[in-house]
Amino acid sequence: MSTENSKKRIAVIGSGFSGLSAAAYAAKSGNEVHVFEKHDQPGGRARQFKTDEGYVFDMGPSWYWMPDIIEGFFTDFDYKVSDFFKLVSLDPQFEMIFSEEKISVPEKNEDIHELFEKIEPGAGKQYDKFIKSAQYKYEVGMKDFVTKPCYSWLEFASLKIVGSALKLDLLSNFRKYVSGYFSDPKLRSLMEFPVIFLGASPQHIPALYSLMNYGGYVLGTKYPMGGFYQLVLAMKSVAEKQGVTFHFSHDVQKINTENGKVVSITVGDKDYEFDAVIASADYHHTETLIPKSLRNYNDAYWKTKTFAPSCLIYYLGIKGKIPHLKHHTLFFENELDHHIDCIYINKKWPAKPLFYSCCPSKTDPDVSPEGCENLFLLLPLAPGIQDEDAVREKYLKEMLERIEKHTGETDLISRIDYKRSYCVSDFISDYNAYQGNAYGLSNTLSQTAVLKPKIRNKKISNLFYTGQLTVPGPGVPPSLISGKIVAEEVNKLKLK
Structure with a gap:
């Protein structure tokens, strides 16, 4: 804990998950912390909005994975998740749609074992081996590997991490790793899909990230009743209990420096003086x-x-129910690599896209009017791509037609009660996201750990960065960890 003499006045720019985390931890150490948020509510990409028709939409994250990491944030402040919201386990966790069949991933790990064995004889045993290795990576990776500030590789010289190097599979690629366990293409897709959240082809993601299969499939897919935004509100509450002050609708225009130090930030026509700044906004924009x-x-x-x-993204309110649609559904009828190539190589709209649907009204009656469905559709795209309304609408039509084919419903487009789209240009205008990226930097080997953008400015001693463009990387749990790492570094800062 800081002593009173080292108490600092700290500005946090942005109130996404990393900003909320950094603010809470910095304030817990005895500092005076102010959060400046350009929007009128906290959450960043995880904001929520409500419509006149009675729908409640989470704007961003919808997969509540690695619940122990999230719980760990609250434990650090002597709270529990259950003090703030009710968390329910989804069963099935999600459904994956292929061209000829569909697979529902059950809640219990032993049932996943049985599912794999049924699809491919011997795959149940292979699944157990895969998960055992993934658990080891999760326990070392999420507890030791990703908690470093990553100034230098020497931080990873602990006996535990060095001794674990081979078991962590940092140098082998995820696709080759998965194919060593499973032959059936559906099972391979099932195991590869989680790393799509890391923002690269499975061919370019280190096998270390099989830890996500453990953090998702084994620890379970959860849902916070009231929507993912409940996590935002809970973290804001924790931060406020530490003494954090929030300033909404306050867009930071300038970071003012003198002699290699931040002295103030400019918001509107006013300067606010601070001893340190933590930027949770887009890294490139902050610079x-x-x-x-x-x-x-x-x-x-x-x-x-x-x-x-x-x-x-499409946020849709649908009149009437869609009985055969699950809470989470992955539409993988088309070739994964074709879609991935359109994102990373060809940088164009995919001719045969994959997409994801989230229907939280399956679990939570409060997110839609009675007898209606709340539908969130997401189609991954290349950053920087043009996103005219006509193109958005074309893809909406295709996604709805594929949902109809899967569920047996008809003419969903005529049942739309509410519609809002969100795409590349919106990420740029709302979040100053570089090229409109949604998830930060890809977790490729050449962009892992020390090779990511640094959390500290090299020329300004009291300017720090947190969030998905720096360590540990994209995703909600890593963002919570990022905020904690940076708060600890700021706490070490000596005032002159």
């Missing part, structure tokens, strides 16, 4: 708020980076 000579990275650097996808 436009300081002179070019003081930036960690120039534009040429960002152009060489591999970004995770952007996406086309």
Whole structure:
């Protein structure tokens, strides 16, 4: 804990998950913390909105995985998740639609074992071996590997991490790793799909990230009643209990420096003085708020980076129920690699897309009017792509037709009660997201750990960065960890 003499006045820019986390931890250490958020509510990409028709839409994250990491945040402040919201386990966790059949992933791990064995004789035993290895990676990876500030590789020189290096499979690619366990293409897709959240082809993601299969399938897919936004509100509450002050509708225009130090930030026509700044906003955007000579990275650097996808999202209110649609459904009737190539190589709209649907009204009656469905559709896209309304609508029509084919429903487009789309240009305008990316930097081997953008400015001693463009990477649990890492580094800062 900080002593009173080292108490700092800290500004946090942005109130996404990493910003909320950083603010709470920094305030817990005795600092005076102020969060500046350009929107009128907290959450960043995880904001929520309500419609006049009675629908409640989470704007971003919808997969509640790695519940122990999220619980760990609250434990650090002597709370429990259950103090703030009710968490339910989904059964099935999700359904995956292929061209000829569909697979529902059950809630219990032993039932997943049986499912694999039924699809491919011997695969049940292979699944158990895969998960045992994934559990080891999860326990070392999420507890030790991803908790480092990543200034230097020497941080990973502990006996535990060095001794685990081979078991962590950092140098083998995820696709080859999965194919060593399973032959059936559906099972391979089932195991590969979680790393899509990491923003790259399974061919370019380290096998270390099989830890996500454990963090999802074994620990279970959860849903917070009231929507994912309940996690945002809970974290805001924890931060406020530590003394954090929130300033909404406060867009930071400039970070002011003198002699290699931040002295203030400019919001509107007013300057606010601070001892340190933690930027939870888009990293590239944050660096436009300081002179070019003081930036960690120039534009040429960002152009060489591999970004995770952007996406086309539709928030739909549907009149009537869709009985055969699950809470989470992955539409994988088309070739995964074709869609991935359109994101990373060809950088164009996919001719045969994959997409994801979330229907939280299956679990939560409060997110839609009675007798209606709340439907969230997401189609991954290349960052920087053009996203005119006509193109968005074309893909909406295709996604709805595929849902109709899967569920036996007809003419869903005429049953739309509410509709809002969100795409690349919206990510840019709302979040200053570089090229409209939705998930930060891809977790490729060349962009892992020390090779990610640094959490500390090299020329401004009291400017720090947190969130999905720095360590540990994209996703809600990593963002919580990122905030904690940065708060600890700021706490070490000595005032002169």
